[in-house]
Amino acid sequence: QVQLVQSGAEVKKPGASVKVSCKASGYTFTGYYIHWVRQAPGQGLEWMGRINSNSGGTNYAQKFQGRVTMTRDTSVTTAYMELSRLTADDTAVYYCARDVHFDWWGRGTLVTVSS
Amino acid sequence: EIVLTQSPATVSLSPGERATLSCRASQTVSTFLAWYQQKPGQAPRLLIYDASNRATGIPARFSGSGSGTDFTLTISSLEPEDFAVYYCLQRSNWYTFGQGTKLEIK
Numbered sequence: 001q002v003q004l005v006q007s008g009a010e011v012k013k014p015g016a017s018v019k020v021s022c023k024a025s026g027y028t029f030t031g032y033y034i035h036w037v038r039q040a041p042g043q044g045l046e047w048m049g050r051i052n053s054n055s056g057g058t059n060y061a062q063k064f065q066g067r068v069t070m071t072r073d074t075s076v077t078t079a080y081m082e083l084s085r086l087t088a089d090d091t092a093v094y095y096c097a098r099d100v101h102f103d104w105w106g107r108g109t110l111v112t113v114s115s
Numbered sequence: 116e117i118v119l120t121q122s123p124a125t126v127s128l129s130p131g132e133r134a135t136l137s138c139r140a141s142q143t144v145s146t147f148l149a150w151y152q153q154k155p156g157q158a159p160r161l162l163i164y165d166a167s168n169r170a171t172g173i174p175a176r177f178s179g180s181g182s183g184t185d186f187t188l189t190i191s192s193l194e195p196e197d198f199a200v201y202y203c204l205q206r207s208n209w210y211t212f213g214q215g216t217k218l219e220i221k
Contacts, residue, residue, distance in 0.1 A: 035210070045151075045159065045202055047210040061209070062116075095158055100206060101149055103170060105158035 002026040004034075004096050004106035011112045017084040020109045022096035029077040030054040032099040036070060036081045038092040039108075048094075051079055086113045117141055119203050119213035127221040134190040136216045138203035143183045147207040150179055150188045153215075154199045162201075163188065195220075 007021040022034060036048040049060035051070040058070045064083070072079045079096060093108040118141040128134055138148065146166035151159035161170040163179035166186060176191045190197055198220050203213040 037212075044215045045153075045204075045212040047204075047212065050210075059209070097159075101161055101164040101170070102151070102159070102204065103161050103164075105160070108158055 002098065002104045004098065004104055006094075006096060006106040006109045009110040009112070011114065012086050014087055014113055014115055016086050016113075017082055018086060018111050019080055019082040020094050020096075020111070022079045022081075022106050024053075024077045024079070024098070027098075029072075030074055034070075034072070034079040035097045035102060036068075037095045037097055037102075039095070040089070040092040043092075048081070053079065083111075086111075088113050117144060117205050117208050117211050119205055119211055121201075121203060121213035121216045123216060124214070125217045125219060127219050128193055129221045130193050130195055132193050134188075134193055134197070134218055136188040136190075136201055136218070138181075138186040138188070138213050140184045140186075140205055140207075142208075144205040144207035146182050147205055148179075148181070148186050149204045149206070150177075151202045151204065152197075152199045153202065159202060190218075193218075 003025045005023045010018050012018050030053050033050045035050040038046050051058050069082045091113045095108045096106045098104040120139045122137045148166050150163040153159040167179045178189045180187050200215045200217050202215050
């Protein structure tokens with residue numbers, strides 16, 4: 001069945017970068033977009049952007065332009081999201097989700113930004 | 116940016132009752148709207164896509180309706196496992212989520 005397995009929790013200092021991975025299985029990886037969504041503690045869901053797993057083309061939410069980079073490696077069916085210049089406001093659970101309907105989600109990766 | 120406003124913010128109901136959750140868009144999204152359920156410590160789960168289509172494995176007590184700017188998620192008879200937070204998402208103009216409605220046990 002479809003699975004999206006994310007990398008483990010991270011603790012970063014302000015100003016650092018974090019890279020989260022999302023390994024896909026159970027379907028044709030290149031046939032679907034992967035989206036990244038984050039959720040700050042006790043807050044709602046926020047779309048960050050998406051990557052075309054086939055072409056590698058990306059679209060980012062304006063809020064994250066210049067600070068986020070989404071990539072993929074088709075050889076290992078894995079998508080990546082790197083966020084730079086971290087601040088405490090970036091403390092959140094980061095999710096990957098599949099396709100236009102966000103029909104499958106990873107379990108999330110907690111990123112904590114603290115000095 | 117399209118803003119989605121969900122109401123109410125919190126609703127308290129009992130098992131067996133009917134739940135009606137609303138999502139209003141700041142401009143038309145046609146039927147490009149989905150609903151998700153999220154329980155504490157879990158990822159969201161797709162319930163309804165394109166306004167009225169139930170996702171695979173979703174019970175028939177969940178239904179969605181609406182088009183344009185006004186949408187409704189209805190749970191016909193609440194089961195104990197339905198108490199959670201519900202989010203709407205539009206994909207008409209990029210993607211934005213509503214702020215969520217918490218469905219709690221009365």
